[in-house]
Amino acid sequence: MKTMIKSGVLAVAMLGLGVAQAAAEYPERQVTMIVPFGAGGGSDRVARTVDRFWQEQTGESFNFKYQPGAAGAVGTAEISRAKPDGYTVGIVNLPNMVVQPVAGTGTFALDSFDYIGRVNADPIVLMVPETSPYQTLEAFLAAAKDAPGTMTLAITGTMGAAHLAALQMMDGAGVEVTLVPTQGGSNTVARIAGGHVTAGLIGLGLFTSQENGRALAVTAAERSDFTPDVPTFSEKGIPIDLSTARIIVAPEGLPDDVLTHLRETLQSVTESEGFVAASADQGQGAIWQDGAALEQAVMAMEQSTTELLRKYELID
Amino acid sequence: MPFSESIAAAMDPTILLMIALATVFGAIIGALPGFSSVMAISLLLPVVYPMDPLMGLLVLGSIYMGAMYGDANAAILLNIPGTASSLPTTFDGFPMTQQGRAKEALLAALAGSVFGGAVGILVLLFTFGALAEFSLRFGPQEYFWLTVLGLTTIAALSEGNMLKGLVGGGLGIAISLIGIDPYWGMPRFTFGQSSLISGVHLIPALLGLFCVAQVLSSLASDERDRPTPEIGAQKDALAKVMKAMGRRWDVLLRSSAIGVVIGMLPGAGGPIASTISYNETRRWDRDSASFGKGRIEGVMASEVANNAMVGGSLIPMMALGIPGNVNAAVILGALMSFGMRPGMNLISDGSGVAMSFMIGLLISSILLAPLGYFLIIRVSTLVLRIPRTYLAPTILVFASVGAYSVTNSMFGVIIMAALGIGGYAFRRIGVEAAPIGLGLILGPIAEREFTSSLLIAQAQGSYLTMVFRPISLVLIALCVLSIATPLFLSLRNKRAARLGGRLSAGGEAGK
Numbered sequence: 001m002k003t004m005i006k007s008g009v010l011a012v013a014m015l016g017l018g019v020a021q022a023a024a025e026y027p028e029r030q031v032t033m034i035v036p037f038g039a040g041g042g043s044d045r046v047a048r049t050v051d052r053f054w055q056e057q058t059g060e061s062f063n064f065k066y067q068p069g070a071a072g073a074v075g076t077a078e079i080s081r082a083k084p085d086g087y088t089v090g091i092v093n094l095p096n097m098v099v100q101p102v103a104g105t106g107t108f109a110l111d112s113f114d115y116i117g118r119v120n121a122d123p124i125v126l127m128v129p130e131t132s133p134y135q136t137l138e139a140f141l142a143a144a145k146d147a148p149g150t151m152t153l154a155i156t157g158t159m160g161a162a163h164l165a166a167l168q169m170m171d172g173a174g175v176e177v178t179l180v181p182t183q184g185g186s187n188t189v190a191r192i193a194g195g196h197v198t199a200g201l202i203g204l205g206l207f208t209s210q211e212n213g214r215a216l217a218v219t220a221a222e223r224s225d226f227t228p229d230v231p232t233f234s235e236k237g238i239p240i241d242l243s244t245a246r247i248i249v250a251p252e253g254l255p256d257d258v259l260t261h262l263r264e265t266l267q268s269v270t271e272s273e274g275f276v277a278a279s280a281d282q283g284q285g286a287i288w289q290d291g292a293a294l295e296q297a298v299m300a301m302e303q304s305t306t307e308l309l310r311k312y313e314l315i316d
Numbered sequence: 317m318p319f320s321e322s323i324a325a326a327m328d329p330t331i332l333l334m335i336a337l338a339t340v341f342g343a344i345i346g347a348l349p350g351f352s353s354v355m356a357i358s359l360l361l362p363v364v365y366p367m368d369p370l371m372g373l374l375v376l377g378s379i380y381m382g383a384m385y386g387d388a389n390a391a392i393l394l395n396i397p398g399t400a401s402s403l404p405t406t407f408d409g410f411p412m413t414q415q416g417r418a419k420e421a422l423l424a425a426l427a428g429s430v431f432g433g434a435v436g437i438l439v440l441l442f443t444f445g446a447l448a449e450f451s452l453r454f455g456p457q458e459y460f461w462l463t464v465l466g467l468t469t470i471a472a473l474s475e476g477n478m479l480k481g482l483v484g485g486g487l488g489i490a491i492s493l494i495g496i497d498p499y500w501g502m503p504r505f506t507f508g509q510s511s512l513i514s515g516v517h518l519i520p521a522l523l524g525l526f527c528v529a530q531v532l533s534s535l536a537s538d539e540r541d542r543p544t545p546e547i548g549a550q551k552d553a554l555a556k557v558m559k560a561m562g563r564r565w566d567v568l569l570r571s572s573a574i575g576v577v578i579g580m581l582p583g584a585g586g587p588i589a590s591t592i593s594y595n596e597t598r599r600w601d602r603d604s605a606s607f608g609k610g611r612i613e614g615v616m617a618s619e620v621a622n623n624a625m626v627g628g629s630l631i632p633m634m635a636l637g638i639p640g641n642v643n644a645a646v647i648l649g650a651l652m653s654f655g656m657r658p659g660m661n662l663i664s665d666g667s668g669v670a671m672s673f674m675i676g677l678l679i680s681s682i683l684l685a686p687l688g689y690f691l692i693i694r695v696s697t698l699v700l701r702i703p704r705t706y707l708a709p710t711i712l713v714f715a716s717v718g719a720y721s722v723t724n725s726m727f728g729v730i731i732m733a734a735l736g737i738g739g740y741a742f743r744r745i746g747v748e749a750a751p752i753g754l755g756l757i758l759g760p761i762a763e764r765e766f767t768s769s770l771l772i773a774q775a776q777g778s779y780l781t782m783v784f785r786p787i788s789l790v791l792i793a794l795c796v797l798s799i800a801t802p803l804f805l806s807l808r809n810k811r812a813a814r815l816g817g818r819l820s821a822g823g824e825a826g827k
Binding site: 038039041044045048052065066067068069070071073074077103104105107149150151152157158159160163178179180181182183184186187189190191193194195196197209210211212281282283314 | 359451452503510637639649653725772
């Protein structure tokens with residue numbers, strides 16, 4: 001017991017020392033970035049793009065640690081458990097990070113993070129095949145209203161961005177369509193393009209990378225620069241503002257100056273010309289959102305997602 | 317740019333050198349269990365971005381091509397499928413090694429990979445686009461029947477004891493159910509363990525079933541009975557392989573066609589291509605009972621198909637922007653960041669890069685022949701020179717590293733150990749690893765596509781769409797044939813045995 005107290009005191013003292021030093025010259029060693037997916041996945045590509053321009057600006061690079069498992073939940077939980085000294089951050093994606101604790105597949109709480117910022121956002125489009133009779137969102141929704149449940153909508157995976165967008169669309173427009181989950185984005189596009197489903201929801205980046213159908217609407221708050229002709233759901237009276245976003249977080253309780261430093265650096269990285277161009281190459285909009293605003297958005301999303309999933313009886 | 321200039325661009329000495337290096341690198345990655353070509357090409361993306369587009373694309377494409385060949389080496393020599401697509405390569409490849417015919421098997425895999433790879437790229441080159449539209453006609457119903465067709469291989473693999481084969485397949489499917497339900501998105505059969513939420517990872521599971529179980533059974537067997545995997549002199553190996561290649565055009569062409577078509581389907585993938593190809597080759601063979609006991613055609617069928625898949629997976633990627641698998645998806649990403657857009661005008665955009673890319677891949681597939689023959693086969697057979705006493709622990713070390721790298725934690729190693737011990741126990745009672753592996757690989761695809769088909773059928777108000785679609789009907793007919801043939805054969809054998817018994821009994825009586 002005595003030793004425990006001793007080492008506890010020592011740990012606190014060292015922690016204090018760490019804070020003092022951080023205040024002086026953070027970072028004095030390499031920062032680890034946890035990627036909760038495998039090397040080479042989509043998150044990894046974004047993380048490495050951040051790293052590239054972070055290096056350009058500060059001369060410092062990240063040490064990457066891959067912690068795949070449970071669709072990112074394992075690595076995300078590990079970020080929340082790391083020491084909040086500024087030497088561990090992680091890249092996670094929305095809305096998965098919010099859905100996981102809500103649905104019970106994630107063992108972390110959303111308030112156990114310090115939010116540094118959002119580095120990109122990829123909204124979702126409603127895509128129909130070239131041969132589809134529906135030219136507008138109104139026509140599509142009217143047909144769905146006339147025959148509830150007979151139209152099929154392909155979504156990539158369950159409990160992901162596309163699924164939430166589908167539920168929000170059904171909820172907002174008061175329609176009922178049959179959701180058909182598929183595995184992987186290109187599988188979804190093939191299902192839509194081949195006319196095996198009436199329509200599908202896919203990421204805007206994926207939509208603009210091929211030419212196999214039309215987009216009827218996009219889930220962002222404003223029209224995307226990539227597809228200026230595609231209206232938003234909100235314009236058509238169905239308020240949806242949902243994007244797959246990659247955000248950088250740290251365990252809760254960073255020293256204030258460290259958090260400020262990370263937020264400011266990440267902002268100038270995300271807004272740099274090179275990063276914006278590199279993101280556009282990957283079909284992603286580099287849309288910066290500051291940590292404080294991001295945290296609010298995440299908490300609001302937790303609330304609305306819980307209500308939505310309850311309404312459709314997907315969770316208790 | 318005229319065709320000749322595209323060829324010239326791909327034949328540039330620097331480009332040729334890069335193709336050769338990337339192909340070898342891919343082959344090595346493919347041979348190491350736990351390391352996938354997807355990982356390799358994704359990690360190389362930042363390296364290829366500053367390159368000239370053609371060179372960048374060819375580096376990625378050649379790694380992909382090389383990896384699809386390299387996995388055969390571990391499958392043949394050690395009974396370890398380096399990737400799931402080389403699972404069927406183990407069926408005949410490893411028995412050949414045990415019979416001292418490793419060289420023959422390795423050469424057959426090489427020859428098959430070269431042939432399949434080249435045919436796949438030629439189909440891509442000459443039918444560009446036309447076939448892509450065909451791939452879109454495969455809906456969830458067709459995917460489901462295709463997977464069932466793959467699963468019917470179990471019937472063929474377990475001739476003589478269908479029940480044990482079915483138990484194995486069922487067991488594999490049961491294990492694959494662990495994880496997140498594809499429809500509800502909720503965890504099932506995880507027993508409250510958060511580490512099981514993402515399910516039982518395929519590669520550690522295959523490492524356990526094949527390699528750990530193999531090591532255990534070789535340790536448990538009598539010193540004398542222990543199989544001696546030796547390379548053997550086998551001076552006539554090359555001649556035998558060339559003869560088989562020359563005689564079995566049917567195998568080569570059928571397997572290439574299967575590889576290309578299944579490669580084109582996003583989400584179907586290599587394991588289905590090589591499994592169906594193996595099964596079809598076996599079924600159309602006059603002496604199908606000898607498959608699984610060291611038939612060179614079995615190795616060829618699997619390897620031709622999984623290399624033909626390379627070209628196949630690029631067809632919808634280049635023509636429609638819909639990649640046939642994850643490798644093709646990463647290459648699509650690179651293509652786009654070089655400012656090229658997939659589509660029918662990729663060929664006619666004037667830069668000629670797309671054309672040179674396809675020619676470069678053809679070169680990569682052909683270069684595999686000398687690279688494999690003079691380098692990779694020689695290096696990989698060194699494995700067999702390791703004394704047997706050291707080989708078992710060495711294999712376990714490599715397998716553990718591979719299993720660890722998949723999850724980046726001990727969890728992968730635990731999965732491997734659990735399935736290894738379980739797999740060994742089941743092997744003792746006659747349930748082999750192959751049907752378990754097939755269930756594990758194909759079960760999730762079958763479930764997902766069946767769910768999709770069912771949802772669509774429900775929405776349309778008719779369950780007839782599950783069956784009555786042109787391509788589905790063809791696939792169902794093949795499934796029926798696939799199940800009926802082994803049944804028919806075993807009945808015939810039994811009758812022949814009965815007749816034979818009666819005849820010899822009569823002979824004895826007459827004495």
